[in-house]
Amino acid sequence: MEDTAQTAARAAERDEVRSKARAAKAAAPVLATLPTPQKDAVLRHAADVLVDRAAEILEANAADIESGRAAGMTEALIDRLALDSARVEGIAGGLRQVASLSDPVGEILQGRTMDNGIRMRQVRVPLGVMGMVYEARPNVTVDAFGLALKSGNAALLRGSKSARVTNGKLVEILQDVVAEHGLPREVVQLLPCETHESVQDLITARGLVDVVIPRGSARLIDAVVQNATVPAIETGTGNCHFYIDAGADLDSAIQMLLNGKTRRTSVCNATETALIDAHLSTSDQLRVITALQDAGVTVHGDVDKLAALGARGVVAAEESDWADEYLSMDIAVDVVDGVGGAIAHIARWSTGHTEAIASRDAHALQRFADEVDAAAVMLNASTAFTDGEQYGMGAEIGISTQKLHARGPMALPELTSTKWILEGAGHVRP
The missing domain is CATH 3.40.605.10 (Aldehyde Dehydrogenase; Chain A, domain 1)
Known part of the structure; x- marks a missing residue:
């Protein structure tokens, strides 16, 4: 019946x-x-x-x-x-x-x-x-x-x-x-x-x-x-990356990163991975990680690599941490070899939604814009700007x-x- x-x-x-x-x-x-x-x-x-x-x-x-x-x-x-x-x-x-x-x-x-x-x-x-x-x-x-x-x-x-x-x-x-x-x-x-x-x-x-x-x-x-x-x-889903280049204004870069991650975690333009240039000083790399943690964000990554910078409280990352959206107060963090390393990481894990770079180096900005394959590329701007209303389209x-x-x-x-x-x-x- x-x-x-x-x-x-x-x-x-x-x-x-x-x-x-x-x-x-x-x-x-x-x-x-x-x-x-x-x-x-x-x-x-x-x-x-x-x-x-x-x-x-x-x-x-x-x-x-x-x-x-x-x-x-x-x-x-x-x-x-x-x-x-x-x-x-x-x-x-x-x-x-x-x-x-x-x-x-x-x-x-x-x-x-x-x-x-x-x-x-x-x-x-x-x-x-x-x-x-x-x-x-x-x-x-x-x-x-x-x-x-x-x-x-x-x-x-x-x-x-x-x-x-x-x-x-x-x-x-x-x-x-x-x-x-x-x-x-x-x-x-x-x-x-x-x-x-x-x-x-x-x-x-x-x-x-x-x-x-x-x-x-x-x-x-x-x-x-x-x-x-x-x-x-x-x-597509938004596994969005924010890369901080050695040529960035670090204070501004951290503000853009936090805006993309913490403004509203449940949206598809939220930043889900932070990539830090290995050419930044150890103290500056740690500043980025600490700023995220101080804002209440749980950092996932290679525990040993980030501990070498002085980071504490890092959660060991699995493959899904690099591939998926968190949609929460979590972020994956990796240290990469310059803009080329960032582009390679993004090419492997990106969903093609929004990718961002912070830098004052014109060459790095141009290379990132030219080589990153995504629907939106942000140069010195938060990933949060990928939005129809922000683009002047009205609701999307x-x-x-x-x-x-x-x-x-x-x-x-x-x-x-x-x-x-x-x-x-x-x-x-x-």
Whole structure:
């Protein structure tokens, strides 16, 4: 009897995903031709309503946090999940910023008149139906809606079970707003999240879903990219490095390192590895390590190598310390042989997200910029700046670490494709 019930529940879940995908497909043409002023009005109204209904959102979020703690969720993930009044204001501000940005839809990228008189132009058009698979962060729900709407796409959102109540409330509010503006509620929909199979239903809905974007852990991203039959845009994890060169202003370098590590540990642009130039004096190398520890950061590394500098309280590093995100007040530290050693270390362990250098040596800065392969390279700046809002894009859909179509923070232009329009006067080809 239990197997029969599970089979029925699974069939209902699959049918719900397909039904919502069909509804999104039907809503997409409405969005594709929506005038920019109307889109902007919807976004600004949605921002106002989110703030007005913040109490409802925070009540829903409190229920998710309570469930998460009861299930043993780590504090790093709780931080990703948690909302407060300031974060709700920030989410609303992201929608307002998107509303203020140029609409990419209809932008003419190039054009000319052919020798035979046919006029041709390449214009930006929406992708259609955009599927998002993401974990914990409820702000992604609103970011995805805003960017999808402004770029003329319908949004199918598959958030995590841990944020089910919060995401449900947010989508309810957003659907209420779009309906007030005469748009189908189906321009933004939340998919079931009770089982992992619903992800598979979304990422294999060819013909209904035009693109799927995963955002979350390496395991989630790999699962989507490897199993999707719908085109997928890979957003990578952030194993971000900060290299302190012998030519750096050490006080400034330490401040940038601490900012990247401690500002907010649960985000993908947080610094996870510090690389220290062996050509710095022993006392300066120790200063870097001590500054991290004094800030409450646990240092992982080669205990003997760092002890030789005078460091104490270092946790022995395993291979995973160099390869993975901590998303916590932990950092891996290694001493490398100059900028070349830093580049080699990064080439081996980087996820291609954000890599940074502190130096006053123009040659070292240029070599780092030229040879490091990442979506973003920071020269004398914290890794925390890899962010769509910081780039002036408004809310971002994710940080792409792939090299086709989009790389780095993905915002409005990256959520469009192009169409060639040729205008003749009865032309036939000989």
